[in-house]
Amino acid sequence: MNTSESPQDNTPEEQPEESPEAPIDPQHLRLLEAILFASAEPLSERALAYRLPEDTDLKAMLSALEAQYADRGVNLVRAGKSW
Structure with a gap:
């Protein structure tokens, strides 16, 4: 019996976690x-x-755009349930 870790062992470090703030795709943002x-x-x-x-x-992405435009002459704002 082999006591070393097998490639099938999943330690917490090996399992990808979903980040609450996943990277935003720049093409999707544009x-x-x-x-x-x-x-x-x-x-x-x-x-x-x-x-x-x-x-x-x-x-x-809406939050990111809202932040990017916050200091500009044109702003992205929410109007009711729309943008």
Whole structure:
């Protein structure tokens, strides 16, 4: 019997954890930015999510864009349930 660790052993260090703040794909962020600023009217999160890839963390991306535009002449703001 071999007492050494086998490759099948999963220690906590080996298991990938989902980060609450997963990295944001810059292409997805640019796509969201283009959708928002090309629209003549505010868009709901549902409408935005429909237009973005499935694996997109929409809330994180909206927060990131909101922060990026906070110090600029143009701001991204939430208007009711839309952006």
